[in-house]
Amino acid sequence: MLPLREKDGLIMLRGALLNPLSDTECEYYFDALIVARSVHGVTTIEEVGEASDIAQQHGWHLEEFPQSEGVILPAFYDIHFHWVQDDVRHKPKTSLLEWLETHTFPEEARFSESAYCETKAAYFWSRIIATGTIGGLCYSSIHSTALEAAMRHAPDGFRIGNVLMNMSCPEYLKQSTEDAIQSIHDGANAYENRYCVTPRFAPTTSPDLMSAGARLAKENGLFMQTHLCETNDEIKHTLNLYKNIPGFEDIHTYTEIYARCDLLGPKTIMGHSIHFEQGEWYMLARSDTAIASCPTSNAPIEDLGLGSGLFDFEKAEAEGIRWALGSDIGGGPYLCMFDVIDSFERQNRAAGKNGNHHIRALYRSTLASAGILGFGDHRGNLSVGKRLDCIQCTAKRGIEPDATSASVLKAVIGQASERGRFEELVLSTVVNGAIIYEASR
Ligand code: GUN
Ligand code: FE
Numbered sequence: 001m002l003p004l005r006e007k008d009g010l011i012m013l014r015g016a017l018l019n020p021l022s023d024t025e026c027e028y029y030f031d032a033l034i035v036a037r038s039v040h041g042v043t044t045i046e047e048v049g050e051a052s053d054i055a056q057q058h059g060w061h062l063e064e065f066p067q068s069e070g071v072i073l074p075a076f077y078d079i080h081f082h083w084v085q086d087d088v089r090h091k092p093k094t095s096l097l098e099w100l101e102t103h104t105f106p107e108e109a110r111f112s113e114s115a116y117c118e119t120k121a122a123y124f125w126s127r128i129i130a131t132g133t134i135g136g137l138c139y140s141s142i143h144s145t146a147l148e149a150a151m152r153h154a155p156d157g158f159r160i161g162n163v164l165m166n167m168s169c170p171e172y173l174k175q176s177t178e179d180a181i182q183s184i185h186d187g188a189n190a191y192e193n194r195y196c197v198t199p200r201f202a203p204t205t206s207p208d209l210m211s212a213g214a215r216l217a218k219e220n221g222l223f224m225q226t227h228l229c230e231t232n233d234e235i236k237h238t239l240n241l242y243k244n245i246p247g248f249e250d251i252h253t254y255t256e257i258y259a260r261c262d263l264l265g266p267k268t269i270m271g272h273s274i275h276f277e278q279g280e281w282y283m284l285a286r287s288d289t290a291i292a293s294c295p296t297s298n299a300p301i302e303d304l305g306l307g308s309g310l311f312d313f314e315k316a317e318a319e320g321i322r323w324a325l326g327s328d329i330g331g332g333p334y335l336c337m338f339d340v341i342d343s344f345e346r347q348n349r350a351a352g353k354n355g356n357h358h359i360r361a362l363y364r365s366t367l368a369s370a371g372i373l374g375f376g377d378h379r380g381n382l383s384v385g386k387r388l389d390c391i392q393c394t395a396k397r398g399i400e401p402d403a404t405s406a407s408v409l410k411a412v413i414g415q416a417s418e419r420g421r422f423e424e425l426v427l428s429t430v431v432n433g434a435i436i437y438e439a440s441r
Helices: 051-058 083-088 096-112 114-130 144-153 177-194 207-220 232-242 254-260 278-287 313-318 337-350 357-364 367-372 405-414
Strands: 005-007 010-020 026-039 042-050 071-074 076-082 133-140 157-164 196-199 223-228 268-272 290-293 323-325 390-393 426-431 434-438
Touching: 010 042, 010 357, 010 405, 026 051, 026 357, 026 405, 042 051, 076 083, 076 268, 076 323, 076 337, 076 367, 083 096, 083 114, 083 133, 096 114, 096 144, 096 232, 114 133, 114 144, 114 426, 114 434, 133 144, 133 196, 133 223, 133 367, 144 157, 144 177, 157 177, 157 207, 177 196, 177 207, 196 207, 207 223, 207 254, 223 254, 232 254, 254 278, 313 323, 323 337, 323 357, 323 367, 337 357, 337 405, 357 367, 357 405
Parallel strands: 010 071, 076 133, 133 157, 157 196, 196 223, 223 268, 268 290, 290 323
Antiparallel strands: 005 010, 010 026, 026 042, 071 390, 390 426, 426 434
């Protein structure tokens, strides 16, 4: 049981704590006290620091606040995943386009039925909260039933959109352009800025639909998301399709298609962005478009990914492009962002890239992703002024007074017996000062 305590109108939480600040900085306290206050329904951190110092300043006895087991971290923001693909995470993968056609499109078709949506949504959203993720950017199927169920079950930190598909896809998932545009109006009216305009990707979404979506997103201040340059086959397929579309015959790169449809901008998040020409990096940088990188999905096929390749985060940073991490459920096989953090570390280390990849990946799964989604001033880590959103993780070893943030994070991640078991590390999830999940033991 996480010992959240109330005293003098304040909420306190004491324990070991990791607080990511940047790619290279992460605070570690062996024994921290978080002091938060609830005002008008929002519980905001007022103080965080050494428990003994804070208790002394207030004249409190430290014994009043029992230490929580394990370690406290900010809750995760997963910047790219498909909630309707929970059941294709472990289907055989040979390539992106084959996996979409064979497994993913047929599964998404099942979300036309509201009873199926309800059952799946109740299960999926309780599971993802149990893995420590409380916000992010999510793809739904084309159906209003699926979007409605997701919006009802997801906490308010998730922005969600129905995919827009009106060409070059199975008939059973093809919308008319009019219906697709109407779905954007409906989503924006019903869910305001929790609604995200979501052209699936250029092959399935016509330029007129993408342009209409971009206009509506910009008029209504909404986020947009799509997929870009995930695999070489996908790029070839896309350029082949578009060279026959009037107005796009002269296109040389995938990104130009989106630029021409006015999709780029500071509220747009491009999934993957692995195989870029130099000009594509410039287009994203100039337009301040952000990238969602999904290492478990892009991982080699033997690691249950789609074998798409390794995102060049160093290049993105050199170009000044904002980026964060996503699970890409179900191209990605795992729900929990600890798996994504671990995969990022392993793949970049294997590629000979330097740096403390665990710390970087934790930052890119919390503060950086919350920031890209517009929550950065008041969510994303455990600094003063942030809403009290956190997870408690088991830590059987590694929590020592003289440990470092890197050694503690490595010890936490090292406890998982195998990939896909990281979700078992999360003991509780707290949103806005209230426990919304506790592991049963
Ligand atoms: N590109 C277009 N659709 C998808 C999808 O559902 N998953 C992934 N990984 N890539 C896509
Ligand atoms: Fe995806």
